[in-house]
Amino acid sequence: KAGVTQTPRYLIKTRGQQVTLSCSPISGHRSVSWYQQTPGQGLQFLFEYFSETQRNKGNFPGRFSGRQFSNSRSEMNVSTLELGDSALYLCASSLGTGGSGELFFGEGSRLTVL
């Protein structure tokens, strides 16, 4: 069974640009959660989608947005990039909503903002 796939794995952007990250969950999983991982803050919750609906949202500015498609694939977008957005962005999928069981993580998309 294929795991959670995130693309791209690495990317470099400059301040002010925008970026879109993609996540393909494990087949059959309907929930996708996104986290931002930085050395100082650990994993911080961005948002969770279940059956194309945003179920939960973390404490991030409106520049961070996401969506989920009917095939459960998800994208997140960050507009007007800032230096502080440099991080590893992790996607995780689960069968039910994220709080109900185990999350399966992808390897992440490492974003560097110059």
Place this chain on the structure above:
Amino acid sequence: AQSVSQHNHHVILSEAASLELGCNYSYGGTVNLFWYVQYPGQHLQLLLKYFSGDPLVKGIKGFEAEFIKSKFSFNLRKPSVQWSDTAEYFCAVNRGGNTPLVFGKGTRLSVIA
């Protein structure tokens, strides 16, 4: 807001030493508790989880954790660490249902020969 505290930022142990990593959470109601591990260059994976029942939970690779409700704690233990246990360990908590999983900031474990 619910928070998760991991007391140790970086722990260095010799092989065969015993391990205990602390985790405390702030939410007072019913919680689900998790420990995840991230080996160098790999994705996060679940070590063990507690939903209810026996507060002593056994996970993979010889790890166990004990839920102490009165102390709001869920400490991770292993009697004898190996070099291959070198990784970052994350405690995570949620209230079940539709609530998101909240992670601690992680503890980096370095095991030296």
